[in-house]
Amino acid sequence: MAEVILFYFLMAFILIAALIAVETTDLLSAVICVGAIGFGCALFFLFLRAPDIAITQIVVEVLALVILIRVTISRNATFVTGDREFFASVVSVVILMMIFLMAVQVLNSLPAFGDAVFAEVTDSASKTYISQGMEKTGAANIVSAVILDFRAYDTLGEATVLFTSVIGAAVILRKRPRKLPEEPQI
Amino acid sequence: MKGMSIIIKTISSWIKILIFLFGIYIIIFGHLTPGGGFAGGVILASSYVLIMLAYGRDYSEKNLPLPIASKLDSAGALMFIAIALFGLFYGAGSFFWNFIQVKFFADGHAAFDLVSAGTIPLSNIAIGLKVAASLFLVIFALSTFRPAENNDKE
Amino acid sequence: MLYALCFLLFVIGLYCAVVKKNMVKIVLGIVVMEYAVNLFLIMLGYRIGGIAPIAGPGDVEHGQMTAGFINASVDPLPQAIVLTSIVIGLGSLALMVSICIRIHEKYGTFDITEIRRLKG
Structure with a gap:
């Protein structure tokens, strides 16, 4: 069970980094927070017993950061100015919330985390x-x-x-x- | 783009060799340990990106000229397809048939050796070449572009 | 619960891609969605107390895999699919970034509401 608690901590780290990346007004900070999400995912893959994916994710993340910093750093517009119109934003958020609530219902019907789904199917690939x-x-x-x-x-x-x-x-x-x-x- | 200071140049000239060797290790041992063509190819590309960031674009183009890089890219893809077609025409196989494994290693005497697993190490080398050359070309194309009036200070 | 949190990460990325006006922010939102999908696929193949799907010399007896390895290994199929997906993601990220650089050179801004008007 200790492993699952570790997974919750990593997931919280990733979610906080994602929220900061979405809501900050500085583009360079947003790019660095996306790098934090990537390295958190690499740790997650390592603890999910996928060392191939962890190696690939770390290396790809370094190159992706180089590419993303290339687009943001030497531009004169590194600060974000505001969202779209208020009404459109509210409608989008409401629709996204509805999608999320429906998806939670669907995801509850899956087998619980940690039960190998493929092991119960006979003759699975x-x-x-x-x-x-x-x-x-x-x-x-x-x-x-x-x-x-x-x-x-x-x-x-x-x-x-x-x-x-x-x-x-x-x-x-x-x-x-x-x-x-x-x-x-x- | 003149490159960075002398400290970074010296250290990166040492480290690029280690990164390159690590990439080759990851590719060659891809069928026994974690890793493989994808991860190793990205590591090889990142060693050239390090040279490009530290020494500037011109030095890196002298180190790995663009025509050679694009030929390596094509060579990786052709090698992968050639392996697949050998499997199709050699014996009663199918596309991507692992003919070396079936002909020579079928009794399992070479398990966990470096030379084993038939076409898988060859495919790993092909994929590694392909990924390394492609990503180097993409990042080179991104770094050569400079806008006309909006002058970048790189 | 972990599946739902993973989907929450996806929804955050979708929000970023739908609501924000800056083009680089939209690209970052798409990247976050991609991470969420990769993470979800790997989570589906996990089993508690499992081992990585890489055999050692102790896992083979008389040319057959031992029952301990077969009953403990995690699913290798999602890992193989995600491995290709990550590298493709890097390629598509480079493509999106090059489009952003081109548009910034033509219009002088990353703001998509200003790009919308035609400019000779």
């Missing part, structure tokens, strides 16, 4: 991966076996998405627009 992943692929790290052998299509799609994002960033940040050769000069 996760059970097969755990019991036969090592002898079928030879990899001791079962997560690695899943992403590179059983579900390698996912990884292929991920490579495609990363390639697309590189091309998109390069096109958007291009220095001068390329002119078509047959474009008429006015």
Whole structure:
């Protein structure tokens, strides 16, 4: 039970960081608070027995902070000025509250935290991966076996998405627009 | 962008080697210990980002020229697809069939060795190259952009 | 209860993305939503007193996994899916940030209500 109390503390840390990140008026503080959320998530993953995800999350968070500080730091507008109109904000908050209350009803119908859902299903895919992943692929790290052998299509799609994002960033940040050769000069 | 002070330059020239080696370790041992191509690739990219932040953009472009980076990116993707196609055409396989494991390591004598698990270490290396080159290119594109009239002080 | 708190994190991110006027704040809201979804997926696969899904030399007997490992390991499937999702999130974050930089160069502001009017 001590572990679950630790999870509540970590969750409280993450929620407080999220609230500060949303409500502060300084953009640089908001970016640093999002970094705090990311590192809190990395700790959470470590205690949820997912060391692969924890390593990846820490490293990705460092690079994401570099990217986000790049956009905020050397701009002249680092302070936020106000929200949208009052009426629209109130309507949004009410709708979000309704979504949250309905979702709590749904989430209560899930199995309690810590009961392995996959262990009660007969012939679930996760059970097969755990019991036969090592002898079928030879990899001791079962997560690695899943992403590179059983579900390698996912990884292929991920490579495609990363390639697309590189091309998109390069096109958007291009220095001068390329002119078509047959474009008429006015 | 001239880079930072001499202290940061000296220390980062030592630390970049350690970060690079750690990334290679994470990639190569990805099938035995936590880690793998994704985490190792991001670590490799972050070692070049450290050089870029400490020494400035020009030095980092001299260190890893952009054409080579984009060729590494394509090489990673092609290597991954080549592994998949080998599995399709070698024997009675299917796409992403782990043919090395089935042909050579099927009796399990090489379990927990560095050379085991068939195509998984090769795929890890391919994914690591792909992720490292892609993220380096993205951050390089973000750092080269400077607006026309709104002068940045980087 | 932890699931509900995790959804609360998602709702905070959604609030930030819907209500705020600053473009960087909207990007931060989307990033917070992404963290919440990753956290929820990993939480679903957890079991109390479990071990990480990485086998050691003591977990294999005669080429088969021992029953202790099978009955104690957490779910590897959400971990594999979230692993790709995190790296894709970094790529899409870079794309969003580059769009923000481009718009700031064209309009000189991050405020989306001022961007809405056309400016030659």
